[in-house]
Amino acid sequence: MSEINRAVKGTNDVLPEDSYKWQYIEDKMLKTAALYGFKEIRVPVFEHTEVFKRSVGDTTDVVQKEMYTFDDKGGRSITLRPELTAGVIRSVIENGLYNQSLPQKVCYIGGCYRYEKPQAGRLREFHQFGVECIGAAAPAADAEVIALAQNILTSIGIEGLSLEVNSIGCPTCRSKYHEALKAYFESKKENLCDTCKERLDRNPMRILDCKSPVCKDIAKDAPVMLDFLCEECGEHFETVKTLLSEMGIEYTVNPTIVRGLDYYTRTVFEFVSGDIGAQSTVCGGGRYDRLMEQMGAPATASLGFAMGIERLLMVLENTGKDLGSKPVCDIYIAPMGENALKKASSLCSTLRKEGFSAQTDICGRGLKAQMRYANKIGASYSVVLGDNELETEIIRLKNMENGEEKEININSLAEALRK
Numbered sequence: 001m002s003e004i005n006r007a008v009k010g011t012n013d014v015l016p017e018d019s020y021k022w023q024y025i026e027d028k029m030l031k032t033a034a035l036y037g038f039k040e041i042r043v044p045v046f047e048h049t050e051v052f053k054r055s056v057g058d059t060t061d062v063v064q065k066e067m068y069t070f071d072d073k074g075g076r077s078i079t080l081r082p083e084l085t086a087g088v089i090r091s092v093i094e095n096g097l098y099n100q101s102l103p104q105k106v107c108y109i110g111g112c113y114r115y116e117k118p119q120a121g122r123l124r125e126f127h128q129f130g131v132e133c134i135g136a137a138a139p140a141a142d143a144e145v146i147a148l149a150q151n152i153l154t155s156i157g158i159e160g161l162s163l164e165v166n167s168i169g170c171p172t173c174r175s176k177y178h179e180a181l182k183a184y185f186e187s188k189k190e191n192l193c194d195t196c197k198e199r200l201d202r203n204p205m206r207i208l209d210c211k212s213p214v215c216k217d218i219a220k221d222a223p224v225m226l227d228f229l230c231e232e233c234g235e236h237f238e239t240v241k242t243l244l245s246e247m248g249i250e251y252t253v254n255p256t257i258v259r260g261l262d263y264y265t266r267t268v269f270e271f272v273s274g275d276i277g278a279q280s281t282v283c284g285g286g287r288y289d290r291l292m293e294q295m296g297a298p299a300t301a302s303l304g305f306a307m308g309i310e311r312l313l314m315v316l317e318n319t320g321k322d323l324g325s326k327p328v329c330d331i332y333i334a335p336m337g338e339n340a341l342k343k344a345s346s347l348c349s350t351l352r353k354e355g356f357s358a359q360t361d362i363c364g365r366g367l368k369a370q371m372r373y374a375n376k377i378g379a380s381y382s383v384v385l386g387d388n389e390l391e392t393e394i395i396r397l398k399n400m401e402n403g404e405e406k407e408i409n410i411n412s413l414a415e416a417l418r419k
């Protein structure tokens, strides 16, 4: 097939046959988030490149290797968003939302773009649902946001994920940790990948998140942040864990989670699936108490998470879970002749006003072809309209599943369908 008929590598279409699954999931996500007070925010697909460099961090894989960056015709450096938090925070600052009552709770759904090696569960265009809770410093916020993530996963039918939590501290406790990490990695410098060699001075924690197998192996025995937490960060983490337990949320502490984005502080967490192979993290999140400040606003403690919708769909499909139901066609009206077509159109519009999905011929086809089409689209009922039916106003409503027919008055179609 020529290139013009092929989607770009790492991108997928959602076909009409499958879009109901997306609608089902997205609807559950927005409704569950609304129960906790999160309202949807929509931000642009692209931002000034600096927005991501500043927030995600310029020593991260995302910024160093994965961004779709280009100059627009006005000479601005533009980047397709690799994630949404940065753009959302930019908008929160630009629109002064942090001056309104806090916490501000926002959620989003949208496409993200990362130049990664496409494989199962890893795409170049993928979609995230996420939430941001702006202006909430207490551990109760961490527990609530984690509970929301879990509640959303349960509401779409995903159970049995493991929740892994960790704390990566604050700049105060992290400086000591950086020293320890540097000392550790310095002794293994020769074997680190080139990117990590450079990271050693600027941001040794990033080495912990490197995907290269050699770096991963070296990172296994590296010191962990948990041993370096300052008193406040330690207390914060303890309280988050207690609150999770009180809510009946099971978790394990995984001291190796550092997350791939620089803006995280203190609590970080991931929900991991055992059902979808190597790309197993379906949701990741945490606190980013410094981000607002880094982006030029007053310091405002905040946190959030993002889930990958494609990965959630993989889990649901692999576990054979129901994803809502396919949209139905309630009735197909098959007209024969011009007068019947007019009547069919007006009947359809009346039925649609009543909330029924009704279709009729818009291709000028004969009766046989129309009925084949009605079958293909899975119409629940059908009606044939000819001159005779127009005259007597009596029609035969056919149940397409069992073939049963019932004579009814043409004006009581909606009533008959309702039964």
Ligand code: ATP
Residues within 6 Å of the ligand: 083, 114, 116, 121, 122, 123, 124, 125, 126, 127, 128, 259, 260, 261, 279, 280, 281, 282, 283, 284, 285, 306, 307, 308, 309, 310, 311
């Ligand atoms: P990973 O370790 O899998 O690369 P990440 O740490 O880069 O994930 P985040 O930036 O935290 O991921 O994004 C949140 C979620 O978005 C991930 O948990 C995952 O479900 C999804 N996600 C991230 N990158 C991709 C991708 N390239 N393709 C599909 N889903 C993705």
Ligand code: MG
Residues within 6 Å of the ligand: 260
């Ligand atoms: Mg990644």
